[in-house]
Each structure stands twice: as structure tokens, then as C-alpha cells.
Amino acid sequence: MIIALEGYWAGQGCVLAQPYHTELAAGTMSPNTFIRCLGPKAWKIAYVEPVIRPLDGRYGENPFRFQHYFQYQVILKPAPENVLDLYWASLEALGIDLKQHDMRLVEDDWEQPTLGAWGLGWEVWCDGMEITQWTYFQQLGGIDVDLVPAEMTYGLERLAMFLQGKRTAFELEWAPGVTWGDVYREAERQWSKYNFEEAPVDVLTRRFDEHEAECMQLLERGLPIPAYDQVLKASHTFNLLDARGAISVTERAVYIGRVRNLARAVAKAHVEAEREAEDSAVAAA
Amino acid sequence: MPSLLLEIGCEELPAAACREAERQLPELARAHVGAEPSEIFVGPRRIGFLIEDLPARTDDEWVKGPPESLREQAAAGFAKKHGVGVDQLEARDGFLGVTLPGRELVDVLPEQLDRVLRGFSFGKTMRWDESGLRFARPVRWMLAKLDAQTILGETSFGHRFTHGLVEIPDAHEYADALRAVDVEPVAAERRRLIVEQLDAIGGWSDPGGKLDEVVHLVEKGSVLAGRFDERFLQLPERVVVTTMQSHQRYFPLGGNRFAVVTNGGEPETVRAGHTQVLEARLEDATFTFERDVAVGIDALAERLGSITFFGGAGSFAEKADRVQRLAGRLGGGDASNEAARLAKADQASELVREFPDLEGYIGAEYARLAGYPEAVTKAIEEQYLPDSAGGPLPETEPGKVLAAADKLDTLRVSFELGHKPSGSRDPYGLRRAAIGLNRLAVEGGLTIERELLPDEVRDFVEERLESLLEVPVEYVRAARASNVPDLGGLARRAEELYRERDSSAFDGVYTAYDRAHRLAGRARDEAATSLDRGLLVEDAEKALAEALAKVAIDGNGDLEASLESGAQLAPLMERFFDEVLVMDEDAAVRANRLRLLLDVRDTLGALGDFSQIPR
Numbered sequence: 001m002i003i004a005l006e007g008y009w010a011g012q013g014c015v016l017a018q019p020y021h022t023e024l025a026a027g028t029m030s031p032n033t034f035i036r037c038l039g040p041k042a043w044k045i046a047y048v049e050p051v052i053r054p055l056d057g058r059y060g061e062n063p064f065r066f067q068h069y070f071q072y073q074v075i076l077k078p079a080p081e082n083v084l085d086l087y088w089a090s091l092e093a094l095g096i097d098l099k100q101h102d103m104r105l106v107e108d109d110w111e112q113p114t115l116g117a118w119g120l121g122w123e124v125w126c127d128g129m130e131i132t133q134w135t136y137f138q139q140l141g142g143i144d145v146d147l148v149p150a151e152m153t154y155g156l157e158r159l160a161m162f163l164q165g166k167r168t169a170f171e172l173e174w175a176p177g178v179t180w181g182d183v184y185r186e187a188e189r190q191w192s193k194y195n196f197e198e199a200p201v202d203v204l205t206r207r208f209d210e211h212e213a214e215c216m217q218l219l220e221r222g223l224p225i226p227a228y229d230q231v232l233k234a235s236h237t238f239n240l241l242d243a244r245g246a247i248s249v250t251e252r253a254v255y256i257g258r259v260r261n262l263a264r265a266v267a268k269a270h271v272e273a274e275r276e277a278e279d280s281a282v283a284a285a
Numbered sequence: 286m287p288s289l290l291l292e293i294g295c296e297e298l299p300a301a302a303c304r305e306a307e308r309q310l311p312e313l314a315r316a317h318v319g320a321e322p323s324e325i326f327v328g329p330r331r332i333g334f335l336i337e338d339l340p341a342r343t344d345d346e347w348v349k350g351p352p353e354s355l356r357e358q359a360a361a362g363f364a365k366k367h368g369v370g371v372d373q374l375e376a377r378d379g380f381l382g383v384t385l386p387g388r389e390l391v392d393v394l395p396e397q398l399d400r401v402l403r404g405f406s407f408g409k410t411m412r413w414d415e416s417g418l419r420f421a422r423p424v425r426w427m428l429a430k431l432d433a434q435t436i437l438g439e440t441s442f443g444h445r446f447t448h449g450l451v452e453i454p455d456a457h458e459y460a461d462a463l464r465a466v467d468v469e470p471v472a473a474e475r476r477r478l479i480v481e482q483l484d485a486i487g488g489w490s491d492p493g494g495k496l497d498e499v500v501h502l503v504e505k506g507s508v509l510a511g512r513f514d515e516r517f518l519q520l521p522e523r524v525v526v527t528t529m530q531s532h533q534r535y536f537p538l539g540g541n542r543f544a545v546v547t548n549g550g551e552p553e554t555v556r557a558g559h560t561q562v563l564e565a566r567l568e569d570a571t572f573t574f575e576r577d578v579a580v581g582i583d584a585l586a587e588r589l590g591s592i593t594f595f596g597g598a599g600s601f602a603e604k605a606d607r608v609q610r611l612a613g614r615l616g617g618g619d620a621s622n623e624a625a626r627l628a629k630a631d632q633a634s635e636l637v638r639e640f641p642d643l644e645g646y647i648g649a650e651y652a653r654l655a656g657y658p659e660a661v662t663k664a665i666e667e668q669y670l671p672d673s674a675g676g677p678l679p680e681t682e683p684g685k686v687l688a689a690a691d692k693l694d695t696l697r698v699s700f701e702l703g704h705k706p707s708g709s710r711d712p713y714g715l716r717r718a719a720i721g722l723n724r725l726a727v728e729g730g731l732t733i734e735r736e737l738l739p740d741e742v743r744d745f746v747e748e749r750l751e752s753l754l755e756v757p758v759e760y761v762r763a764a765r766a767s768n769v770p771d772l773g774g775l776a777r778r779a780e781e782l783y784r785e786r787d788s789s790a791f792d793g794v795y796t797a798y799d800r801a802h803r804l805a806g807r808a809r810d811e812a813a814t815s816l817d818r819g820l821l822v823e824d825a826e827k828a829l830a831e832a833l834a835k836v837a838i839d840g841n842g843d844l845e846a847s848l849e850s851g852a853q854l855a856p857l858m859e860r861f862f863d864e865v866l867v868m869d870e871d872a873a874v875r876a877n878r879l880r881l882l883l884d885v886r887d888t889l890g891a892l893g894d895f896s897q898i899p900r
Contacts, residue, residue: 058572061572062569062572062573063568064565064568064569064572065569065572078414078415079413079414081414081425084296088445088446098446099446099447099549099550099551100550100551100554100555101549101550101551101554101555101558102545102547102548102549102550102555102558102559103445103446103548103549103550104297104502104503104548105296105297105329106297106502107297107299107300107301109409119411120409120411120421120422122297126558127550127554127555127557127558127559127561127562128533128545128558128559128562128563129558129561129562136411136413136423138411138412147415148411148412148413148414162558165561167561167564167565167568168565168568245591248591
């Protein structure tokens, strides 16, 4: 399935990237999306992203909720006029006969407060199952996008359940004779225990402050891309603290505000750095 | 005369945007094309209209210029501005002007239709390309036909997957051409077709009101019925129904059957797919439900300290404490007290986090499973009633007490924080809470002491009573000024005052009140602080004071008896005014007489402020 998607989107001229090296709560958070969707340069990319959402773990007991799963993320910036047709064709490349199924685009507007980001779009339904989150970004890091990108985020487990006709993710065939459950279920149990019960609150609280400080320092030194990694780490640390129940509702809003401020500062610094580079390139020419 | 078709082709519009477009299209047609549409088309991928019998040319237009007397100074400039020579200007009614000839419709339509496109106002809009146009979703094509002539665009499009381009030969044939390619462009017709299919299956319901949205989720809509595994019927029924409706927009058919409105596909495949998704959702709901039950209602209640009621209003634990105290003051017994303690526990449950609509209902279910008695669980379930203007009231006494305590608390806290409703903004549902409180008192017979309402809240709640009772507002206002201690009594007082308005006792009291109020009401500052019997000189005033002391007005009792008693003052008041000069030269006597009149007014005023009632 992943290979089919890779082949299809490579054929559409996308860069094929690999998963990022730190915990992300969504494929959108990868710099391959967040950073690259800012500014005036065109960009096409596709990649698998494991996403980590500590709060969503259920100890491997609930076959529909996990703290770790996979997304396939595609960005087309700017969104071409036939972008939806390209998307439908990607489903055909997966072997889905669109005429056989009840395909629908159901309004679902996306907002990520920690990134100061929002967009309008849909969930794509295939016979009632949400298989893709589809968004036209409008703002990232509090900055209006120059070129409106289309983001297509395929839920790989859901898609695989649909294609394999399996009722739960546990039963998915990951390789001949090996199920998703064989590969991930025990990890789900252990991670849930860590996320909800064992993650060290005082260490994480301190770590959040450190990531925040490091981010600001890196920005002062003109390094928005490494600074962005600190935003991601701060964000994941916050998610862990949240899952651990260590954050009250009031504190929660404050933490979200702190991450958002970092994301905004990075977005602003990146856009400025890109503009400066462009100006000096023009000057040199 | 020709007919005009406009179609704006979009990527899938949200249902709310479809409804906005449906409302705005007639006005946009009038404003920019100058005519009334005969048909409106609205669906997920297209919005537009048909206008019949448009004049083929726009009317000639008379443009008024400068007055004839200013011909020398202004005529040349005006003529130049309109591209004519000075000698072509005509004079009418003392002014110079020019007749601009009408234009061919085909020439003006592109601009007019562009103004229609830009004239929509959606709640949420987006950009999608460099044109910078904002719309609810990307606009991908425009088609305009004047009869058979194409004004804008080329073709329309049929159902996304079964049909591609569709030629529209003539404006009038648009709807039929689309119907042939799996698209019903008229929303009302689409709804009719869907309802017809649901009726044919029978037994369908839509408690969550999803049909309005579903009509705009499909281009045509075929209805399929499915069955899910019966083991999910072990879940509380409303959990099953909410799972079906809130995410999936399915319609319950009773038991383990459901209906889904689809946008196409091979029926057997599609039915199997939807059934599998629903079963997965139900299985997930089962997990969530069982986890909540395993935690138990008491443990859930203990978690409320970390959940905020709303900003500034403390946690749900604090809310539960306040509601518990108020329930006591509303005369609630053990059952209400216990119910108040547990009422908000389901806010800490996973199921309510997932399906907020289940609040109250699922808390009651968890309390039942924990073995709490029916009086407690029923009260928990009824705490949000009445949830609409004409909706049912709680049936049980503890339910009424809890429902009133909850509303009272929300009102008190919101007003304290300055969240008064303004205009159409009422995010905390305070109007509904106030109406609910009144209905609990008036229809539910619950005693709600007015003292429990701080001044501002009391005014807000009692003002709602004015529109709730079938009595002229003046009588409600009069009653509000009475010393009736509770809301229900207040409503009864207003009704009684209205009923007694023509009785002679009412007339006596009214007259006595009115005369005392007219004379002394405005001279309050000059009145003595209390009556000094030693300063009463005239017989008439002594008699009045004596009679006043005997008047028995029971604020909360029988109005008729109180009126009879109060009416005794009427002849004495008449005599008083005949024989006594209030504005005596002696300041002390004068002040004492004013006090006497104020005492008459205030004594009778316990029955209500009669000055509110016009005569």
C-alpha cells in the first residue's frame, strides 16, 4: 500500500521523503510540511510519518485507539486546479474502484492551536470510513500562506483495514503471517503505561522549559530550522505531561500558548531568512 | 424573452455554506441581475439559479447632469465624462442630462454574474489560488447560459465518479440534464427523494436532526438499510443512536437496523462497508462505556476538581458543591442532595468527552449501574430539562429541584462574571436557563424563593416571565414589585391581579394606591421617616391612620381577601383628601402627612405596584 502511494506520488513529481527523527503528533508537524509550506516557493512532497499521541493510547486494549500509528502525508504547494482529481486517482492506484464505493468529502476544518495553524477541508469518506484528512492550509505559525498548499493525510491503518476487509487494526496483515497486533500491541501496552503512569513529571516539566529556552536561543542565532526541532520536542513534552494528567485546564491553555509562540517565532524567522536569502541572490545576480 | 442559467461549480461545500447560499441567491439575483430567480439550485458541488424572461437589453438610462443655468461652466465636463458632445445633451425639468442607451444582456451579464460570485457572504471562507477570491470552498467552474447561448464557461459536470462533462443545451434544460447524470440540483427535491426512500423503509427517526446536513452531503442520495451485530444492543439505546448519528449521520430504524444516505456506489459493497464502520464505532463506544463503568460514578465524581466548568467559574467539583447547597435551599431532600453530588460526574467520563450530547443521560446510567436508587438516577437524567422552550419538565420532585438548582447556579455565576446575554449572543444559554427556571416554578409547582436570585439575575429571570404568562405585561410588572416571596407565587399574583382587575375591591385599592402615590410618591424626600401619631391633627387623618393599622395584607395569601381589606381604605382616603390639606404650613405636620400617604401606598404595594397598571 505504501509502495503504491510512493509510486503514484513520485509519478506526480513529489519528493519522496522519510519519516522525521523526533516525535510528531501529526505529519503536518514535520518541517517538510510546516516549514516548507511557508514562503513563496513551490513544493511537492510525500512521506510516511509515524505519529505519537500519548493521550490516545489505550494499553493495546481498544483496537481503534493507539498512541502510535502511521500517516501518509502528501503536500502539493501550490494546490493545482485538478488537485482533487489527483487525489482520487491515488485511491485508484491503491486498487479502489471509485464507482463501486460511496465516496464523500465531509466538511472538516482543521486547526492546530499549538502551531498557530488552520485550514479548511474535509474528511474523505469511503463507505463511511474516514480514510484521509484533506486540508487547504490558510495559516501556519500565525502567518498567511503565500501559496495555498493542499495537504492530504491518509490514515494508513484505516486504509489498510478497508483494503484488507479487517474489522480492527490488530488483525491487519503487516506481512504474510504477521499481524499489526504482533508488531505493535505489546508496545502500545507499555507506552500507555509510560504515558499515563510512569513518565517523570518533574523531569518533563524541566525539559519543556529547556526546549523553550533553546528554541529562543537558536532563533537569536539565526537558526530557525534547528529551533523548530525544539518546538517539536516542547510540543511532545507537553503532550506527555497532558497524558500524565499533570496539567490543569488553566495551565493547559498557558502551555499551548507557549508552544504557539515558539512556532510563530520560528515561522516568522524562517520567512524572513528566506526573503533575505532571495534578496541577496537577486543582488548578486 | 430569454432565460438565464447560472451555475457556480465548487469543490464539496459544507452543508452550512449550502444553506447560506440558498438564502442569499435570490437577493444576489435581484441586486446584480435585477430579476427574481424562478429556481434556486444548491448542492455540494454547485450553486446557481434560473431566471426566466429577462429583457434582452437593459433599459435606457437617463443620467441627470448640471442645471441648465450652469450650462456655460459645467456642460462640457459632464458631456466629456459620458463620452458625448455638448450638443447631444438634452434638457429635462431644468437640468441637462444624457440618455445612455441600454446594453445587450450578453454584454453586461459577465460583469453582473461576477458580482453575484463575489457577493456571497459565508461564515467561513478560504483562498485557494492566486486570484485571491474568497469562497466557502474552491470554485472550479462557472457556467452561464442565456437560453442556448453560452455566456460563461463551457459545460457542467455530473456525478463525480459516474459521469464527467455534461453539455447543457439550453438554460431551461439544466435541471433535467443533471438529473440524467445522477445529480439532483434542487435541494428541496433532493430532500423529498431521500425522505421518500426513508419512508419506504419505514420506522426511521432523526433525533439528532441530521437530515438537514445529509441533504447537502450527497448529489442525489440513495438510501440503504443495514443491520449491525445484535450484541451492541446491550449498550444503552441512546449511546447506540448517538454513535450512529453524530459521526456517521445514519438514521436509526429501531433495534439493530440503520439507514444510510449514500452518494453512489454498488449497494451491496457500500452497505457492507458502512455496516463495518458502524460496528467498529459501536465497538469503540462499548470499550469507552465499559471503561467508564469500571471507574464508576463515584470515582468519576472525584475527578471533577480538575475539569473547568467555564473560565472563571471554577471546576465542576465546585459547581457540584454549589448546586448541592442550592438544592438544599430549594427544599430538596436526600435524593436531590445525592443526585446533585453525582450530577456532573459524567463530565469526567470518556463517553461524554466523545459525545457531549449524552451528558445527564449517561451519568444517570452509570449511577443506575452503581446501584443508586431510581429517585437519584432519574433526577440526574432530568437535570437539563426543560432543554427547549416547549420541552418537557422533569417528572420527579428531585429532578425538578436539581434542574432548578443547576440553572440557578449557572445564572448566578454567569452574571457574577459579567457574561450577560447581549443581542443574539448567549453562549451560556442563560435565556433558556431563565425560561426553564420560570417554567419549573409556574408549571412544575416548585417553590423557588426570589431571595435566591441576586438583583440582576432576578430582573433577568422575571423579565422572561412577562412573555411566558398570558397576562398583559403591566400586570406582571405590577406583581414583580409585590412582596410575593417566590417565583411561582409571583406568576399567580400577576394572574390574580389581572383576574380581579374589574372587581370593586381592586378598584378601591387601586384608587387609594394611586392617589397616595401621585401626591406623596414624588415628595418622598420631604416625608418623615416614620409616622408620629402625636402629630395627627384632623379627624380624617387619624381615622385613616387607624384604619391603615388594621389593614391585613398577606403578601403570599389570598389576594381577594387582601384586596377586600385594602379596599377599606378607599372611603377614608377620599375623606382625607376632602378634609385634610397635606401641604400644611407646619413642616412637621406636612412631613407626617406625607409619611401617612406613603405608608398607605407601601402597605397596599405589598400586593403589587399598581402604578404599572394603566387605567
